[in-house]
Amino acid sequence: MALVQMNPVVGNLRENASRMLEAAERARALGADVAVFPELAVTGYPPEDLLLRPRFLQDTAAEVERIAAGARGIDLVIGAPVATGPGLINAALLLRDGRVQAQYAKHRLPNYSVFDERRYFDPGTEAVVPEIAGLRVALTVCEDIWRPEPAALAAAAGAELILNLNASPYHRGKATEREAVVRARVHETGCPVVYVNSVGGQDELVFDGRSFMVAADGAAQPLLPAWVAGLAVIDVERAGGAGLRVREHAVELEHPQPDSLVWGDDEEGAAAEPAVADPEALDMYRAIMVGIRDYVRKNGFSGVLLGLSGGIDSSLTAALAVDALGADAVEAVMMPYRYTASMSVDDARQTAASLGIDYRELAIEPMVEAFREGLKESFPDQSQNPGDVTEQNLQSRCRGVVLMALSNRTGRLLLATGNKSEMAVGYATLYGDMAGGFAPLRDVTKQWVYRLARMRNGVGRVIPERVITRPPSAELAPDQQDVDNLPPYPVLDEILEAFVEQESSVDEIVARGFDRETVERIARMVFIAEFKRRQAAPGVRVSARAFGRDRRYPITSGYREFRGEESHSQEES
Numbered sequence: 372m373a374l375v376q377m378n379p380v381v382g383n384l385r386e387n388a389s390r391m392l393e394a395a396e397r398a399r400a401l402g403a404d405v406a407v408f409p410e411l412a413v414t415g416y417p418p419e420d421l422l423l424r425p426r427f428l429q430d431t432a433a434e435v436e437r438i439a440a441g442a443r444g445i446d447l448v449i450g451a452p453v454a455t456g457p458g459l460i461n462a463a464l465l466l467r468d469g470r471v472q473a474q475y476a477k478h479r480l481p482n483y484s485v486f487d488e489r490r491y492f493d494p495g496t497e498a499v500v501p502e503i504a505g506l507r508v509a510l511t512v513c514e515d516i517w518r519p520e521p522a523a524l525a526a527a528a529g530a531e532l533i534l535n536l537n538a539s540p541y542h543r544g545k546a547t548e549r550e551a552v553v554r555a556r557v558h559e560t561g562c563p564v565v566y567v568n569s570v571g572g573q574d575e576l577v578f579d580g581r582s583f584m585v586a587a588d589g590a591a592q593p594l595l596p597a598w599v600a601g602l603a604v605i606d607v608e609r610a611g612g613a614g615l616r617v618r619e620h621a622v623e624l625e626h627p628q629p630d631s632l633v634w635g636d637d638e639e640g641a642a643a644e645p646a647v648a649d650p651e652a653l654d655m656y657r658a659i660m661v662g663i664r665d666y667v668r669k670n671g672f673s674g675v676l677l678g679l680s681g682g683i684d685s686s687l688t689a690a691l692a693v694d695a696l697g698a699d700a701v702e703a704v705m706m707p708y709r710y711t712a713s714m715s716v717d718d719a720r721q722t723a724a725s726l727g728i729d730y731r732e733l734a735i736e737p738m739v740e741a742f743r744e745g746l747k748e749s750f751p752d753q754s755q756n757p758g759d760v761t762e763q764n765l766q767s768r769c770r771g772v773v774l775m776a777l778s779n780r781t782g783r784l785l786l787a788t789g790n791k792s793e794m795a796v797g798y799a800t801l802y803g804d805m806a807g808g809f810a811p812l813r814d815v816t817k818q819w820v821y822r823l824a825r826m827r828n829g830v831g832r833v834i835p836e837r838v839i840t841r842p843p844s845a846e847l848a849p850d851q852q853d854v855d856n857l858p859p860y861p862v863l864d865e866i867l868e869a870f871v872e873q874e875s876s877v878d879e880i881v882a883r884g885f886d887r888e889t890v891e892r893i894a895r896m897v898f899i900a901e902f903k904r905r906q907a908a909p910g911v912r913v914s915a916r917a918f919g920r921d922r923r924y925p926i927t928s929g930y931r932e933f934r935g936e937e938s939h940s941q942e943e944s
Contacts, residue, residue, distance in 0.1 A: 373398030373406040374603045376580045376595045378571030380669050381415030382427075388413060388434040391449065394602055395442040401604045401621055404504035405446040409536055409569040410513050411461065413438070413451040416538030416569060417576075422491045428454050439466040446472075446503055448510065450536045458493035463510040463536050465501050475499035475510035478521045485540060485576060485912065485920040486514075498528040506607065506615075509533045509562070516566070517552050519559055526560035532607065532615060533560070537568040541579040541658050542915045543651065550583065550591050557585045563615055570600050572665030575814075575912045575919055577658045587614045598657045600625040652826035655819070655913050659811050660695040662911030663786075666809050667696060672784040674700035678774055678804070679723060679730070681705070681715030683843060685788040686722045686834045687824045688811050692786060693833075698727040702783060705732045706770045708739065710849060718835045725833040738769040763847035767803025775806055784808045787908045792817040794907060794918060795867045796893060797900030798857060805907055813910025814917040816867065817843070817860040858889055866893050872916040877932050894932070902926045 375394045379387040391408055398406040410416055413434055414427075421427045435451050447466040452459055453474065460476035476495025480488040498521070500509045509525030509532070516522065516535045525533055533556070539549065553564050563586050570580035582595040582603065594603045601624035610616035647653045667675060675692050679685045685703075692701045705719040716732070723730035742765055743750075750761070778785040787807030789799050791814050799805050812820060824834050843853045843860075857863055866885060869875040870893065877894050881887045904918050905926060916922055 372565070372605050372607050373401065373403035374565065374567045374582050374594055374605070375406055375408045375412075376568060376570050376582050376599075376601050376603075377409060377412060378569065378578075378600045378665070379409075379412055379415035381418055381573055382421055383415070384413060384430055384434045387415060388438050391438055391447075392441045395438075395445055395447055397602060397623070398604065399442075399445040401602075403445060403604050405448060405508075406442075406602075407448045407534055407536070407565070407567050408450060409567055410450040410463075410538040411452065412449055412536075412569070415573065416578075417485075417487075417573070418452070419487075422452055422459060428452065428459070435464065435466075435471075439471065440469050442466060443469070448534060448536070450512065450538075452492070455493070459491055460495060461488065461492045461512055463499075463512050463534070465503070465510065473499050473501040473510065475512070477512035477515060479514040479518050481514045484916075488514075498524040498530070500525060500528045500530045506609075507531045511535045513537045513539060516556055516564065519556065522556040522560050522562065522564075526562050530560075530562050533562050533564045535564055535566045537566060538578060539568050540576040540912065542913060543655060544915070546579065546581050546597075549581075550585070553583075553585045554589050554591065557587065557589055561587055561614075563587050563617065565594075565605075570598060570661075572662040572669075572911070574666070575662075575909050575917065577662045577665075577911055577913075579654075579658065579661075584617055586617060592617065595622065596624070597654065598661055647826055647829050649822065649826045649829070652819075652822050653830075655815075656691070656694075656823050656826060658913050659691050659815070659823075659911045663692055663695040663809070663811050666909075667700075667784055670784075672782065674702065674781075674783045675786050675809075676702045676704070676774065676778050676781065676783040677786040677788055677807075678770055679703035679705050679719045680788075681712075681718040681722070681838065683820055683824060683834075683838050684790055684812060686718070686838050687820055687827070688786055688788045689722060689726055689728065690824075690827050690833050691811055693726045693728060694827075700783075701726070702729040702777075702781070703731075704774060704777065705730070706735045706773060707732065708735050708766050708847075710766075710847060710851070714837065714841070718838050721835050722833065722838070725835075733773055735766065735769045735773065738773070739766055742769065763845070764800045764803060766847050767800035767845075771800075771803045771806035778808075786811060787910075788812065789907075790815050790817055790820050791914075791918070792857075792860060792864055792867060794904055795871060795900065796857065796863070796896035797903050798853075799903065799907075801903060801906060805903070807908045810908040810910035813907065813919075814913050816864045818864045858893070862889070863893065866890055867897070870894055870897060871918075871922065872914060898924070898928065898931065901928075 395406045453462040463475040464471050465473040478495050482489045500507050507529050509530035565584045567582045569578040579597045581597045584592045603622045604620045606618045606620050703723050785807040787810040790812040793799050844851050869880045880890045901924050
């Protein structure tokens with residue numbers, strides 16, 4: 372059995388199918404009886420409203436036929452949407468001898484978190500257990516393994532082995548959850564489970580691979596590593612009264628690029644594991660790298676551009692971009708103003724030099740002053756308010772204009788560098804530091820930003836230590852620090868985790884020991900910043916509850932569970 376952990380491009384049906392045929396031929400050459408591909412591998416996941424286009428479904432069906440016709444001498448189990456006449460199913464298909472030999476419709480259609488499958492698909496109800504090379508093998512798809520019933524039906528239908536085709540996106544802790552769920556199904560049914568997952572980035576989502584098997588005795592066996600596309604061939608055979616015996620036979624990995632941090636090779640040709648003190652942070656770092664890499668490459672950008680302020684967020688973003696794309700594909704711009712500390716300029720230069728990226732400095736003072744001059748009749752009191760929010764936002768927006776102009780001219784994607792803590796409370800400027808096409812840290816809280824930076828420096832120091840240790844500041848006013856406007860980040864992030872990710876009420880958070888006035892203020896800021904988040908660039912989802920696909924709140928809403936001022940003000944824009 373060959374397990375193909377692939378990185379499809381959503382909607383690129385021809386290319387996906389061609390790569391599946393190439394993998395099938397390689398699996399056949401390695402002696403496999405069957406090659407197994409992830410959920411909706413033909414279309415990529417999630418295809419979203421492409422599934423509502425009849426022509427898209429027709430073209431998908433044509434590619435399934437091409438795969439079936441082209442893969443001779445080996446069975447294939449593939450994921451694809453299949454029109455059934457009145458509806459559409461999320462199918463696992465067994466292809467044999469040029470045709471569809473068996474067809475399974477996914478039973479459990481998730482409609483929570485980032486999933487919206489009931490919008491498109493009809494659920495199946497029947498077990499499908501074809502014989503493959505003498506074994507009775509049940510077909511299931513993703514969410515089916517998270518509920519007992521589909522696996523129980525398969526076992527009742529005589530399955531000796533359960534195949535589970537997945538497009539399971541990453542978030543922190545997801546790998547442990549998956550293994551526990553699969554082990555539960557094996558315990559309930561006595562059937563081993565082979566779990567095949569996608570890998571790669573698709574807009575906000577990243578898929579981490581980590582295809583594995585759980586044997587009948589509950590022992591988990593990793594088959595393919597995280598974050599790398601590849602193919603594993605395993606021997607599955609009967610072992611008398613002990614049931615099935617599984618033995619790994621061969622693993623071949625695809626390396627999208629040489630990279631010493633994530634995809635470096637050891638002497639055996641496998642992905643080398645960097646020695647780091649914080650493996651959880653390394654895993655998240657890899658997730659963001661993959662998200663950047665695939666968003667840039669799948670959308671055809673030549674590289675990326677970012678504003679490098681000398682602060683922690685932009686420094687970490689620059690490091691991630693270099694590790695994902697290579698230094699030649701990254702350009703950074705420092706845009707000092709009168710409030711920019713000299714240490715910020717020095718640290719930006721040092722970061723750029725450490726990373727080996729193109730770097731330039733463009734002072735924005737002439738631009739800001741031109742706007743001030745043009746607005747002096749409209750702002751007759753500006754001399755009395757030289758550092759108010761309007762003036763601060765003007766600086767940020769001048770920087771956004773500069774960066775967007777360079778992005779237009781160079782064809783490089785502009786990366787926004789804001790983090791989840793800032794976006795949660797609206798501590799960002801529309802059309803200023805929020806400008807950009809992709810936001811790598813959008814789902815990374817400030818505390819995690821520091822943790823990722825320290826982890827990256829543990830692999831190889833690229834971020835100056837002073838960037839990590841100095842108090843954070845937007846540097847838009849004299850002697851400004853973030854704590855002038857926000858609680859300390861350890862406090863803010865804990866409140867945000869409870870309010871945003873756990874949906875805890877204000878009262879529940881206060882009961883944990885937090886100051887009520889602070890909690891109510893933060894809750895209010897989260898609610899009224901929704902209009903900003905709707906206009907923010909997409910970013911990599913790494914938590915169990917991210918803004919965007921996960922958390923969909925109305926912009927206009929009269930609901931509040933706290934007291935205080937309800938209206939927007941200039942400070943929110």
